[in-house]
Structure formats: structure tokens, C-alpha cells
Amino acid sequence: MEVIIIVAVSKHNNGIGKNNDLLWHLPADMKFFKEQTTGYPVITGRKNYESIPEKFRPLPKRENIIITRQEIDYPNAEVCGSIEEALNLAASYKKEKIFVIGGGEIYKQFLDKDLIDRVMITWVDAKLEADVFFPKLNSNWELCKQSQYNPDEKNQYEFTFSEYKKRQTTIDQ
Numbered sequence: 001m002e003v004i005i006i007v008a009v010s011k012h013n014n015g016i017g018k019n020n021d022l023l024w025h026l027p028a029d030m031k032f033f034k035e036q037t038t039g040y041p042v043i044t045g046r047k048n049y050e051s052i053p054e055k056f057r058p059l060p061k062r063e064n065i066i067i068t069r070q071e072i073d074y075p076n077a078e079v080c081g082s083i084e085e086a087l088n089l090a091a092s093y094k095k096e097k098i099f100v101i102g103g104g105e106i107y108k109q110f111l112d113k114d115l116i117d118r119v120m121i122t123w124v125d126a127k128l129e130a131d132v133f134f135p136k137l138n139s140n141w142e143l144c145k146q147s148q149y150n151p152d153e154k155n156q157y158e159f160t161f162s163e164y165k166k167r168q169t170t171i172d173q
Helices: 027-037 046-051 083-092 104-112
Strands: 001-011 013-016 042-046 066-067 079-080 097-100 118-125 141-149 159-166
Touching: 001 027, 001 104, 027 042, 027 141, 027 159, 042 046, 042 104, 046 066, 066 083, 079 083, 083 097, 083 104, 097 104
Parallel strands: 001 097, 001 118, 042 066, 042 097, 066 079
Antiparallel strands: 001 013, 118 159, 141 159
């Protein structure tokens, strides 16, 4: 089972959101997100989940797992009180991938606790004000795939799909 972060990030300030909303509308990135996550459990924080337009909640064809300390019930979604509880629930679905889809604090906790195997970032070339940020990846991560896209009639900004995997550590003997 592989635990994967998927996120769109400003390449200028690591911003991912403002006022509980995305910073941009990139249909190509939304399509990529849907293609990658459909059929797999997704783990999200409460604020991020509530920022998804109600007509799209829960995300269809995915097991939606929401992390919150609050006593809240969401229709057709599971609620957990910690990232460990959420990860255990996601693992119980016996799928080969689990996606962590935000927000900023959830990403930070998963990375700080070394619970992530792969990171999929859409780097967006947009200088926009943000109040939620993606943590800086440390040197334990190496770029393994990258595809760049130019703006077009549907996608206002240049963006790059980038995939990072954990560096293999070797033990000297």
C-alpha cells in the first residue's frame, strides 16, 4: 500500500489556498486529480473537505475520510480523530493506494510523521496571495517524473506535474 500526497502549489510561495478556497481554476489539474484518485481512499482535513463545493461532496467513487477533532457527521463519508486513525481506516479498504488531499496542516502532519511514500505536485506558475501553504519538501525527496504545460484557453497559468519519491537510504557496512 502506497500513501501519496496530491496537491497543486504555487511555485512562487508554496501557497495552496486562500479564504478556504483554491487559488486558481485549472481544469487540466482537476482532471489529473480525478484520474489519479478515483477508486482509492482519500484523506482530508475538515476545512479542506468543507471547501469542496457541496454538489461534489463526498468525492464520487472514492472512500472519503475526514480528519477532525469535532463531533461532526458527514453523509457518505467517514470521520476520524487523528491521522493514524484515518490511515488505519484507509488501509482497511485494501487498495494499493491511499491519497492525502489536504489541507496544509494535514500535509504537514503526514510529512512530519514520515507517513508518505510519494508526492504528486502540480507546480503552478502563479503569483497569488495565499493563507494556506504546502510545506517545503526536504532532501529526502527526489524528483522522478515531470511534465510541463503551457497556458491555454481553459488553463490560465503555466503548470508542471511533478512526482517525487523518497530517496532510497543505504546503510554502510
